[in-house]
Amino acid sequence: MIANVGAQLGLAYAFVEREIALSKRYWAWEIVWLVYGIVTSLSVAYIALGAPAITGGGLAQADVSRFVLYLLVGTITWRFLGLIFEQMGETIAWERWEGTIEYTFMAPVPRLTHLAGMCGATLVRALGFSVAILAAVALFVPVDLSHANVASALALLATGAVAFIGLAIGSAVFPLLWTEKGLQMAYIVQAVVLLVSGVYYETTILPAWMQVLSFISPATYVIRGMRAALLDGADLAAVWPNLWPALLVGAVSIPLGLRIFLWAERHAKRTGRLKRSG
Amino acid sequence: MAIQARDVTQSELKMREPTVALAATGVRKEFRSARVLPGGGSSVRAVDDVSLEVWRGEIYGLLGANGSGKSTLIRLFSTLLTPDAGQVRVFGRDIGRDELAVKRMINRVSVEASFFKKLSAMENLVYAGRLYGVPPEISRPKIRSILGRLGIAQARLNEPLEKLSRGMQQKVAIARAFLTAPMLLLLDEPTTGLDIRSKREVQTFVRDLRDEHDATILLTTHDLDEAARLADRIGILHQGRLVAEGTPAELAARHGGGTLEDVFMTATGRRLDEADDTSGETGA
Numbered sequence: 001m002i003a004n005v006g007a008q009l010g011l012a013y014a015f016v017e018r019e020i021a022l023s024k025r026y027w028a029w030e031i032v033w034l035v036y037g038i039v040t041s042l043s044v045a046y047i048a049l050g051a052p053a054i055t056g057g058g059l060a061q062a063d064v065s066r067f068v069l070y071l072l073v074g075t076i077t078w079r080f081l082g083l084i085f086e087q088m089g090e091t092i093a094w095e096r097w098e099g100t101i102e103y104t105f106m107a108p109v110p111r112l113t114h115l116a117g118m119c120g121a122t123l124v125r126a127l128g129f130s131v132a133i134l135a136a137v138a139l140f141v142p143v144d145l146s147h148a149n150v151a152s153a154l155a156l157l158a159t160g161a162v163a164f165i166g167l168a169i170g171s172a173v174f175p176l177l178w179t180e181k182g183l184q185m186a187y188i189v190q191a192v193v194l195l196v197s198g199v200y201y202e203t204t205i206l207p208a209w210m211q212v213l214s215f216i217s218p219a220t221y222v223i224r225g226m227r228a229a230l231l232d233g234a235d236l237a238a239v240w241p242n243l244w245p246a247l248l249v250g251a252v253s254i255p256l257g258l259r260i261f262l263w264a265e266r267h268a269k270r271t272g273r274l275k276r277s278g
Numbered sequence: 279m280a281i282q283a284r285d286v287t288q289s290e291l292k293m294r295e296p297t298v299a300l301a302a303t304g305v306r307k308e309f310r311s312a313r314v315l316p317g318g319g320s321s322v323r324a325v326d327d328v329s330l331e332v333w334r335g336e337i338y339g340l341l342g343a344n345g346s347g348k349s350t351l352i353r354l355f356s357t358l359l360t361p362d363a364g365q366v367r368v369f370g371r372d373i374g375r376d377e378l379a380v381k382r383m384i385n386r387v388s389v390e391a392s393f394f395k396k397l398s399a400m401e402n403l404v405y406a407g408r409l410y411g412v413p414p415e416i417s418r419p420k421i422r423s424i425l426g427r428l429g430i431a432q433a434r435l436n437e438p439l440e441k442l443s444r445g446m447q448q449k450v451a452i453a454r455a456f457l458t459a460p461m462l463l464l465l466d467e468p469t470t471g472l473d474i475r476s477k478r479e480v481q482t483f484v485r486d487l488r489d490e491h492d493a494t495i496l497l498t499t500h501d502l503d504e505a506a507r508l509a510d511r512i513g514i515l516h517q518g519r520l521v522a523e524g525t526p527a528e529l530a531a532r533h534g535g536g537t538l539e540d541v542f543m544t545a546t547g548r549r550l551d552e553a554d555d556t557s558g559e560t561g562a
Binding site: 007010011013014017018021022025026098099100102103104105106107108109110266269270271272274275 | 309310350353356357358359360378381382384385386388390391392393394395396397401405406408409410411413438454
């Protein structure tokens, strides 16, 4: 049993090592994404800093500081969750583009191990990017984390990561089912989640039908909880109302995402879609 | 080219090594195009009721024109496709029910090299080794040895693969397959697009490794010379059906003597180069 777990971890590590090697070889693109992330987050922070001028000067300095942090928590948390969604969602599309998809699916690696390895690599990259963006933004914009409850924030991030991994695994099957347009569909799902999850605003301002979507998006709860933890110092008990729905989505989305992935793999093998060129 | 006198009869092969490495029975695969309108769409039967056996230690050559179903058959054997009908067993294991066990026993070289282009040969092969449970401390010296035999200089091992020539990439693909010591190796037109010298090096390597490592090899090709040079037995695939099978000598005897080209023409009704020209690329 332990030997088998060790063997599976070894197999999963193959994907982590591969992704790290690819990041090194595509270093110029990694810098592009990092700079893009920093610039986007900084731009959002400057919107908050410029709020007094935009609104005619009716905001006190304390309100501006809170607004800056409010937007930064949203944008950086979304960056973290979005990276998980993107990278996991591109599991199939990337390998199809490289031409390696048949070799990965032919290898004697259980699909669960394959996806666990990809999750490991994704989490390493998403965490690295998010920390780097936060550090870079803090150099330019005053970030007041004096009231932050770090434990609550970490618990929410971990829960959000799990929930997004499940959603991303489910979305990764689009390129298996629709070889030409599957990835575009995954990006549309991601964009809709961004719109309805209150990344830059409260979800209460959304039209009623969008609020239905925000209700089922785990990002809604994670971002709301992160704001409570980092702006108001909410402890675990206080963020629980936001933690449990995200946990629930994770508990449902991971097994469901896996089941969908395995079904899509069988379908692709039946219909001949598991090809490098589609 | 005349069929050379590597006259190993079927009975001699069976006596030498009776284990069946690959057994396909009544395998059928059809592809349907998308239906845009109700009642629309079409279907192509890429593999039509194919039954064959490949014995342990044998090199079995599957000869056919473009679009004859060779690659589909290889993809069925390598678990990338599921058959619509029929059964495939690898060393007695059903590829559907014992998929993971079968995957551990096989590897494949496809006509495209299929690598992470920015990674080096060493990085790609170490990764491939890990997927088959071969740790880097074992795979690295093995990679150097195999690629050395295939004529790739050590200095090129750490260059991104996209900087290597097509022939070199294909040699790395062959090294990837042999690295995992597969019991059954599926070679899907491994020398297509290679220059004469590289082609000969690869063919020699395939023969040597079969002799040294007791591997069983199923080779698809539309190169008559390659089939005659490498294969102990040859199957001719035409429009998805296996229309002839036997050792080169048996095929020659059965189809009136002469060259493998004559055999192909008698079995399929057309020359191989004509069949290639008219079949086009169907992806089968």
